[in-house]
Amino acid sequence: MLRFIVKRLLWMVPSLIVVSFLAFVLIQLPPGDFVTTYIATLAASNEVVDQNTAADLRARFGLDRPMIVQYFKWISGIVLRGDFGLSFEWQQPVSDLIWERMALTLVLTFSTLLATWGIALPIGVFSAVKKYSIGDYVVTFFSFLGLAIPSFLLALVLMYVAAVEFGQEVGGLFSEQYLTAPWSIGKVIDLLQHLWIPVIILAVSGTASLIRVMRANMLDELNRPYVTTARAKGLSEFHLLVKYPVRLALNPFISTISWLLPNLVSGSIIVAIVLSLPTAGPLLLQSLMSQDMYLAGAFVLLICALTLIGSLISDILLALVDPRIRLE
């Protein structure tokens, strides 16, 4: 077991290196660099920058070096000092801008994961046990619908209904008085009161596919001899379900983290932009639009790294739950 975890942890290292390189390439992709943009802004305010100054600036930021050297400077700053560089647009260190947003993104994603499981598990079991009943058809219909509705569209429709029917603004994660306030118990409660709307929106599509998986798995297990044995021994139908087939069918819930997580993160970015949540999404989009590439790069790097870590945790959990995995 320990060997499996260590091996899996070691595999993480090359993945993280590739992710960091990927994020850096994305930073470098647009034509021009930090200094060209900087000079352009200065020129806009009638300040003339001659070629020497530009070269000096490039030397100071290390932009005249080959790309691989720049990459090492960037990544060593992050790893050794937690320094993500300077946001051009905000004139602030990137690390000042991202942490709270990343934390809220994490809270949002994690709550969505829990909500997805909480909804999908009972419905999937119900749908399998009452196979081909009206309830099953209704569930099947809605899960196909849930798969087909893009989450941002759902967010828009919800915003529309809230605004037109209830005259309420949906959006944000905090009430006005808590927006800039330091963290307190009141702020956490306020967050929870706002959090459920994006969580529900995001959970819909994940729930839909998970219900399908859970239903298929339960159907495989329900006809097994051990279920018949348990029933013959006089176990109540509910106990029997929870004790045997559900436990076996639970495996996909853990193994789905690794593909549910990237989807959730992707979905949460778009929904966050529509609902203007103070998470990574809107700032990432804004930084990409204004070519504030260090900020964007930090977001891409952190989001991808978090997803990788999430799938690592899911693999380890799965190995803990299912002894067959370790044998591979």
Next chain:
Amino acid sequence: MTDTALSSVDSKRLAVASQWQLVWWAFRRHHLAMAGLVVTAFLYIIAIAPGFFAINDPSQQNARAAFHPPQVIHFIDRAADGSWSFRPFIHPSVFKRDPQTLSAIYSEDKTRKNYVRFFGEGYEYKLFGLFSTTTHLIASENKAQPIFLLGTDRLGRCVFSRIIQGTQISLSVGLVGVLLSLTIGILLGGISGYYGGRIDFAVQRVIEFVLSLPSIPIWLALSAALPQDWPATLNYFMITLILSLTGWAQLARVVRGRFLSLRTEEFVTAARLDGASEGRVIFRHMLPSFASHIIASISLAIPAMILAETSLSFLGLGLQPPTISWGVLLREAQNIRSIATAPWLFAPGVAVVVAVIALNFLGDGLRDAADPYNK
């Protein structure tokens, strides 16, 4: 092939049926999938000739008809003397301004009728991009009175016609993107599954890595790097390329699994012993035996591509106006004020949902039908 699966079919016909026939018979019994097939076929017919199905020129602006609400077609035409005939018409609307808020108010003028004509004359367009014609499926008899079946947007452009026009781009993005990812997927998945061993191990790690990345941030960053001044077609191909960069992994995994299981089959060994070249073994012997499965995977990958394009264009980083796609159209519905005044701007979203559901049903049915072990 199991014969229990198709006991209803005459066993003589079953014995000589080709694989495709068997798949088709199994598919036909799947009602939802058949419905999906019909809707998908209908949508792709629209995508081939959007000009014919559109009513008004999709880029025609109309300052006098901004945020015009949808108009209802009445089918039974009652004359003053009480007799009636089947002749579809709409009541033209009258434009007024609210004296206080200055917002536009449209009201139906019940006294006048504007008849709807099938195969009538409308704006000029190019059929299949080749022939110039003015014939449309639905046209207004009175050219000065356009028909807005789904209302207009803030510039007075016909939402219905724009959705029809957008079908072309939105559905073809799915096809082209899937074709691209299929090429990469078959190549890498095939190599991985056919050779096995170390190559397989390396390709597997790459696939796992790609699958574990959240796609949206990467798409966003990549499409933000595209120059804004590129021509529309180049932009379109770059966007589909970006979408397929992450889409290929799923297909590669399917192809690899099939190759792995087929590699040890007798007919493959026989072909190899016969001295067939590797290319011939792969393309002549192995590929046909899992082609149906691949097609099913494709039809499940297309809706994912459509959703991806819609999301990207909605955020303003995908296709750019004047290109018309469903995602571009949904940008109009981005702020709460415009959808509060014009809820019909959601209509492109309905089109997306219908297309994705139809393709999902089709793909699900195909997958079941293509699986020889499915009971």
